[in-house]
Amino acid sequence: MRSDALILLFCLSLGFLCDAYVLQQGDNVSETKSSLELPVLWDELQGLTELVLSLRAEAVERRQLLRTLESRLRDREEEAEHLSQQRAELSQQRVEMNQLLSDLRKTLEEQKGDLKVAFSAALTDSGSVGPFDQETTLIFSKVFSAVGGAYNPTEGVFTAPVRGIYFFSFTAADFLKGYMGLYLYKNNQPIIFNLNLNDHGGYASTSSNMALQLEEGDRVHLTLPASYRLYDDSRNFSIFSGFLLFTL
Structure with missing residues (x-):
């Protein structure tokens, strides 16, 4: 609107300038005055x-800026659509992963029912074990x-x-x-x-057994109290055994 008004003003000024020029040619009396006004009007x-x-x-620059902003807006809309698609894909992948984990848990539970765990081991071929100054595994x-x-023969521990x-x-x-x-x-x-x-000398033995409820990772082992001793050789007098009865 401002540009149109200025263009109209420009046209009016041009017309006024032409009228002034005609008056200058037709009126010798006002020649001096018109000569002074024409430079000002010009x-x-x-x-x-x-x-x-x-x-x-300025209008050209603003139109260019508007086109740039419109282009950026389209880019942002495309990015938003792409992100929306990615979220949908991730959501689907999450559903698939949850299903896979569920299947794996089910498989593990089935395998637990078929799990077989058992061990049996003798103490040593070296003869006497102990006595020690402190309780010893x-x-x-x-x-x-x-x-x-499940049994570690290096540590003597069942896990x-x-x-x-x-x-x-x-x-x-x-x-x-x-x-x-x-x-x-x-x-x-x-x-x-x-x-x-053993109050009579000669070979004597002691035995025991029990069922234990264990959590995954629980450890079971035998220890010899301080100042006590045991004996074992190739005839296997001292034995430690264990096995899984059933899972819970």
């Missing part, structure tokens, strides 16, 4: 021309059977692979007079202390 006309050109250039290193990989009921038994022997005995531990808690007094 300067005003040039100023209006420059203003119109400036407004046109016994390492039953002569493995006869080890199914399921429950699944939650369930396990059965453990042990037998220990010695041939000298005195006390012999064993602790059975679940993690750091003593569960059984089995004691026997």
Whole structure:
């Protein structure tokens, strides 16, 4: 609107300038006055021309800016649509992953029902074990059977692979007079202390067994109390065994 008004003003000024020029030719009396006014009008006309050109250039710049903003808006709309598609794909992938995890859990539960865990190991071929100055974990290193990989013959420790009921038994022997005995531990808690007094000399033994409920990762082992001793050789007097009864 402003540009149109200025163009109209420009045309009116041009007409006025032409009228002034005609009057100059027809009226010698006002020749001097018209000669003085024409430069002023011409300067005003040039100023209006420059203003119109400036407004046109400004309008061109604004149209260019508008096109740039419209292009950016289209880009943002395309990005938003792309992100929406990605969210939909991620949502579908999440559903598929949850289904896969559910299937894996079901498979693991089925496998637990078929899980087989058992071990049996003798103490040593070296003869006497102990006495020690402090309570010591016994390492039953002569493995006869080890199914399921739950017993570690290097540490003498059984680690429950699944939650369930396990059965453990042990037998220990010695041939000298005195006390012999064993602790059975679940993690750091003593569960059984089995004691026997060999008061006559010669071979004597002690045995015990029990069923334990274990959580996955629970550890079971036997220890020899301080100042106690045991004996074992190739005849396997001292044995530690265990197996999984059923899972829970």
